[in-house]
Amino acid sequence: MPATAATDAVVGPIALLGAPGAGKGTQAKLIVHRYGIPQISTGDILRDNVARGTELGKQARVVMERGELVSDQLVSGMVADRLAQKDCERGYILDGFPRTVAQAEWLDKYLDSRTFGRRKLPPVVINIQVGYNQLLQRLTGRRSCPACGRIYNVYSQPPRVDHVCDVEGASLIQRKDDKEEVISERLKEYERRTLPLVEYYRRQGRLHExxxxxxxxxVTEQILKLIERPAVQAGSND
Incomplete structure (x- = not known):
């Protein structure tokens, strides 16, 4: 990617919050492309550590084989190792982290000893807000082609012929995970787990919605305005 003001920018850490279906993945990809910074996924980090047999990965494997959730301490340790890598020097997007107040507190302490372009930068915490009914429509409306994998949405991006793939002509299917009863439970679980985290940042005046x-x-325009705040370009010294 050729160097530009955007790809040279020191943007610091960005944390995208939002329920399943809010569009975090779409926005994260656009930000990665614009700035040339990595998207740091806790799921990817966890799988990588387990696969490579790192000390933290071995501990995580034992926990996962028991069917338990990996502790904040283990997750934070793996995240710290990843954030210390060179490609994170100008900033990064945190995907799936923090998820708890304990992880947010750890991140604050971690960043207190880190600099981006010779300055300390707190995370830009952005909550993508989408109403419950809209989320339900986005998620339950998803259909896929079993032949080519193409994704449709019966509400917002339907095929030309109802229930039939435009490319393969195959009948579209709905995943079990996209059934309304399953989606409803996922959204409730997200709200239960994430509300304390949202309030943590809101109380500190650090939450952008x-x-x-x-x-x-x-949505991208809103997010870029928050990221491209004053005095974050590379070479800025004030």
């Missing part, structure tokens, strides 16, 4: 029900390009 954007309207995720707008078209994707308008």
């Amino acid at each position: 954007v309207n995720g029900e707008l078209p994707a390009n308008q």
Whole structure:
């Protein structure tokens, strides 16, 4: 990617919050492309550590084989190792982290001893807000082609012929995970788990909220305005 003001920018850490279906993945990809910074996924980090047999990965494997959740301490340790790598020097997008108040507190302490472009930068915490009914429609409306994997949405991106793939002509299917009863439980679990984290950042005046029900390009514009705050470009010294 050729060097530009955007790809040279020191943006610091970015944490995207939002329920399943809010569009975090879409926005994260756009930010990665614009700034050339990595997307740090806790799921990827966990799988990588387990696969490579690192000390933390071995501990995590034991916990996972018991069917238990990996502790905040283990997750934070693996995240710290990943954030210390060179590609994170200008910033990164945190995907799936923090998920708890304990992880957010750890992140604050970790960042207190780190600099980006010779300055300390707190995370830009962005909550993509989408109403419950809209989330339900986005998630339960998903259909896929069993032949080519193409994804449709019966509400917002339907095929030309109902229930039939435009490319393969195969009948579209709905995953079990996209059934309304399953989605409803996922959304309730997200709210239960994440509300304390949202309140943690809101109390500190550090939570930025954007309207995720707008078209994707308008959501991106809102997010970029928050990221491109003053004095974050590379070479800035004030």
